[in-house]
Amino acid sequence: MSHTYVVVAEVRGGGLRQVSLEALQAVSLIKEEGDSVAAVIIGSQITPLADELARYVLGQVYSVDHPDLENYNPETYFSVLSSILSKLNPSAVIFGHTAVGRDLAPMVAAHLDAGQISDVTAIDSEGNDLLFMRPLYAGKAFEQKKFVNTPQVITIRPNNISPAEVASTPADIIEIDYSPTSNLRSIVKDVIRKTSGKVDLTEAKIIVSGGRGVKSTEGFKPLEELAEVLHGAVGASRAACDAGYCDYSMQIGQTGKVVTPEIYIACGISGAIQHMAGMSQSHVIIAINKDPEAPIFKVADYGIVGDLFEVVPLLTEEFRKVLV
Template structure:
């Protein structure tokens, strides 16, 4: 029997996010011949995101546009996706494991009386059954999980599942869905953008991270310059956050965020176990620390013993030379 797979295609300020294409990639991994892949785009200004999705060979793009959906409000978004679920009767609903997906997926799962597998990093088929790999203890261990019954709900971790690729001549049918406009018990009163123009930490391909060794909030400056040059994001250890050098939103570790970028540069981070859990699945790890015995060097591909305030600006210079040439 053919399945219907519904992908929540996340947009940010009307632009399709990379995670939306990765979530669509995950849908392709579980789809068999004859299965229908449909996507939902919701927001207050979604024309651009919808037209971007048109090239990706999905069967249907459901669109819901309403002022209530300008900022994420769980009740408004649940009402929107609920309307689409009623219509499409999906066998699986997929989200990115992002601020929105982490919040919305459990609401959808509970409303469907369904199981959910969170933060999926890989999908395989074993004996005709889809099997989902996900981290435990922030990546100190991994489990493979399978659904016992349907429907399925799962969230995929950014930077792990290959993004769907555009298909020549693709053309989706677009269905506008009426927002059911529930009376809301929660109101979003204000959104303070602290990350405008910056790359989201969990989606970043390059992360420059600072620990107690940066010594102050100003000490993050050279790290930010390098991150800006490389189009990366700045992260931090718990030590740096606890010391008040930066916002907890930057924290990487078992408390905080788990990141899996192409390049992770740890600056002045000793490498406590709880920090290593949050970054040791990065592809290439570089550690800069004054202490040659620091545990961070045990997971680093390249270690530099020295003062980050000497090394990081020199690295920025070297990268700049390479990037302009």
């Protein structure tokens, strides 16, 4: 029997999210010959993004384009998505493990009476079973899980599965009408985009992160400058957030976000267990700390014992030289 797999693609900051292409790649790891793939994209003025998505999908792209869908609202997005899913009757629905995916996937799972495996970092097979790797305790341990039956709901952690490549023939785009309803129980009144133009922490390839040693809100300035040169994002430890130096949305750790960038630069972070859980899967870790005994040096590939306020601006200068 052939199966249908649906990827729910995502728009952020006017572009198609990288994790949506990673979710498409995840489907190619799951599907067998003869199975079909569809992608859904929801938003406002997304024609170019639907076209771009279609280049990667061997199947159909369902595009739902309406001014009322510009901002994510669980009610509207769920109603759009569930009506598409009821036609496609998929074996699995795959999301990115993002602010939208984390919210929408459990709604779909509950609606379909389906199991869900969240935050998947790798997919393997063993006999006829597909095994989904995911972190526990923010990455202090990993479990492999399998589904007992279908339908299945999966969310994919950004930066772990390589993105899909351009398909041999682009997908057909099917436009789906959206008719606004007046009886919504929740309305998004306003969105303040503090992060516009910046890379999201979970998708960033390079993260410059500050801890207690940064000492103040102003202390994050040199870190921001370094991140800008590297086209990276700025993160923080719990100590820095609790001290009020920065917003909680920047926190990396077991409380906060778990990140897996290519380069993680820890500045003035001692390396509490709960912080290390959130970043120890990074490809290369660099630690800058005054205290040579700081636990962070035990996991760092490259360590600099020194004052971050001296070292970080010098690094910014050096990177600027080679990256220009």
